[in-house]
Amino acid sequence: MAERDALSLIEAERRRDIRSRWLLSTPALLIILFAALGPLFIVLVYSFLTPGDYGDVKWTFSTEGWVSVFLQRDIFDDTLTIADAHLTIFWRSIKLSLMTTVVTLIVGFPTAYFIATRSERTRELWLFLITIPFWTNLLIRTLAMLVVIRNEGLINTMLIRFGLIDQPLQMLFTDGAILAGMVYVYLPLMVLPLYASMEKLDFRLIEAGYDLYATPFRVLTRIIIPLVKPGMIAGSILVFIPSLGAYVTPSILGGGKNLMIGNLIELQFGAGRNWPLGSALSIALMLIVMVALLAYVRNAGSSGVKHG
Amino acid sequence: MPERNSVEIKSVSKVFGFGEYAVAAVDHVSVSIRENEFFTLLGPSGCGKTTLLRLIAGFEFPSRGEIVLAGENIAAMPPYKRPINTVFQNYALFPHMTVAENIGFGLQMLGRPKAEISARVSEMLKLVRMEHLAGRRTSQISGGQQQRVALARALAPQPKVLLLDEPLSALDYKLRKEMQIELKRLQAETGITFIFVTHDQEEALTMSDRIAVMSSGKILQIGSPHDIYDTPADRFVADFIGETNFLAAKVIAPGEGNATVELASGLTLNASAGPGLSAGDAATVVVRPEHASLSRPDAAIVLPALSGAVSNVVYFGTDTHYHVHLDGGETFIVRSQNRVMRHDPFETGDPVKVVFEPGAARVLRT
Incomplete structure (x- = not known):
């Protein structure tokens, strides 16, 4: 047939x-x-x-x-107590990663907007400049940061030279130093997806907003942000995930005591000689990322834009 | 009816670029637009009409001059403080809002109470006949419907002036015709001053109370569609508005509003004239194709006539265009309305005389 x-x-x-x-x-x-x-x-x-x-x-x-x-066993009587040190490290990691995400968003948003509003030819130049830090090894960039902020570093020397301070400011080996380092390292990862969605933004919509009595602030909150939200979400994810597992930046700029999860894991596989704990921490980190992502995407998705 | 001015543009210039690259997109333009008027800025692309509109809207600020609205110079006022709304060429509807949210946006920004906004939105939806689509996203409606939403959105805050930037250019022919009538209806119903920008002379002629023809940043002529079409001020206006024939001539005796000229064929005629003519000047005589007719060479004629031969016949349905190669070498187009009974039609190669009344001709500076 x-x-x-x-x-x-x-x-x-x-x-x-x-x-x-x-x-x-x-x-x-x-x-x-x-x-x-x-x-x-x-x-x-x-x-x-x-x-x-x-x-x-x-x-x-x-x-x-x-x-x-999450728990620690007492060396003498085997009683279990909450592992304060681990919780502190987890909390520091999450806090610093969230702060990194927020700061890169605040810094990256106007940067991306600036680039997206340049003429097509100069836009390429600006994007090229954004990617320049990628040419240098992360370790070297972090060490350069160390040179700038250490007690005998550029900033402290200048401040003392101009008589603004007598004693060098302790900037190195603080959470602030880790934050600054991570913002510096991850900023391009925020700018690029933000730029990608701003470049697609129809700037006549902004004029339409102004035309309909929206002040610049209202234009930002009612028109620009809702329309570039996908880029904000993508950038936040791209910055938050590697921040949470960051290793090089906190180990150089945080010194020995301001550990993040990445350093804790490394410690278990190295000096700690506790591979099972290191493995469990790694899986725990992954679970945190997954939970955070699910929560974020669901939250952003419900209030976000649905483009037809 | 006393005519009050809505927007007065006083010697406004807008210069883009610096130094030797500076270009005056709008060059010392002055015009008064009356209240409740359908005013059209007409010109080819790059003539400055859109820049002038953007200056009125507040998206650009003039390099020189004043823009006066209701007695106040608004030249430096930001757009969100001007009681002026715009219908954009591409509509610029907010894609993240529904049709109703788009229409209510302006009122919301003005801080009007919710009840007033929803009442006004319903009223606007009714005005543009879109009640059934209030909850749709703007991406889910057709181009013609988007156009209506853009109009409703701009009219909702009851602006003193509505600016329309080539709003019909993206629509197909039939829809465009429909919207032309719709726009006139909306203007009559709302009593708002409309300033309409277009490069489509037909659109300008059919819709406007007055037209300003622009070229290279300057206004060449302001007048009713009738004035612009029948008594163009210069060659550019005559050429841009409708089709026309140009005949080279020499001024013999310039008069007040008219002139006696001699055509290349030796024919002398006295016709209405534009400004700036003096005796001995080269000039151009313009005659609209529909104001001339064809005769057989042997017909007895008292009107001015030019002899030549039919070089081409183009059929348009409602009328036929005869391209006549004049004896002097110029080409003259005659448009003749088609009737049911057509005896003895002219054909390519026929020797003919082109006939027109002296009143149909106009003398302009070359």
Whole structure:
């Protein structure tokens, strides 16, 4: 029957389609499998094992790693108390990441607006300037920051030279130093998605707002912000996630005592020789990010713009 | 009816750029627009009409001159303080708001009470016949409907002046015709001064009370559609508005509002004239294609006539255009309305005489 032939042809075509789609995505799937899901699985398994004497793990099941994420066992009588140190570090990480996100948003918003309102040719130049910090290694950029803010650094020397202060200000090894460093490092990640959505903004809408008696502030809150919200969300996510797991910046600018989650994890795999705890902390960090993202996206989605 | 001025533009210039790159988009323009008038700024793109509109709206500020609204110079006032609203060329509706929210936006910004806003929004929706689409997003309605929403949004705060920046250019022909009538109706119903910008001379002629023809930042002529069409002030206006024939001529005797000229063919005629003519000058005689007619060369004629031969016949349905190659080398187009009974039509190659009444001709500076 001709009809059945046609149907089987369509079916064959469909199968070939599916097969070629799988074939084409094989490299990506392999990378995700071996480079992302695989290690993640190993980390998850390690978090339920016992620490080895010189690092590594012993293959004995234990929940001790997970218990010590939030609780600590007294060395003498085995009573469990809240792990204040860990909670402080988690809280500092979340607080500093949120502050980094807010500050980059406040600084990045006018920057992106400025670039988006330049002529098309100069826009490219400004964007190019924004990406220049990416040319230099993160470590070197952070060390440069250290040179500027340390006690004998540029800022303190200048302030003392001009007689504004007698003693150098302690800026290095504070939360403020970490915040400044992270804002500096992650600012481009905020500016670029903000610019991308502002560039698409129809500036005649702003004129329409002015025309309809909206003051500049009202134009900002009622027209510009609702329309560039997708860029604000994307930028916030791009800044918040790496901030939460930041390692280099807090370890150089925060010194030994202002740890963030990233440093705590590194400590467990290095000097602490407690891989299960390190693994459990890593998974916990991931869960925090996921929860924060879900909460943020849901919240932003409900009050945000639905473009037809 | 006493005519009061709504907007007075006093010697306004707008210069863009600096030094040798400076360009005067609007060059010493003065015009008084009357209350409750449908006033059109007409000109080709780049003539400064949109810049002039933006100066009135407050999106640009004049380099020189005054813009007076109700006795107050508003030249430096920001747009959100001017009782003037604009219908934008692309409508510029807010995509994150519904139709009703768009229309109510201006009133909301003015801080009017909620009840008043919703009453006014309903009234506006009714005025533009969009009641059934109040809750739609602006992306979910057609171009013609967006146009109506843009009008309603601009009219809702009851501005003293409504500015319209080529609002019909994005619509197709039929919708454009509909909206032309709609705009006239809205203007009559609201009694608001409309300042309309267009490059479409037909649109300007059919809708306006008065037209200002602009070119290179200057206003060349202000007048009723009739004035502009029948007695253009200069060659540019004659050329820009409608179709017209240009004949080279020489001024023999300039008069008051008229002039005697000699055409290239040797024909002498006395016709109404624009300004700035003196004896011996080269001039241009303009004759509208529909004001001339064709005759057989042997017909007895007392009117001025130019001889030539039909070089092309173009059929337009309602009328036919005959392109006549005059003996002197110039081309003259005659438009003749088509009737049911057409005997003895002119065909390509026929020798003819082009005939027009002296009153149909106008002498202008070349």
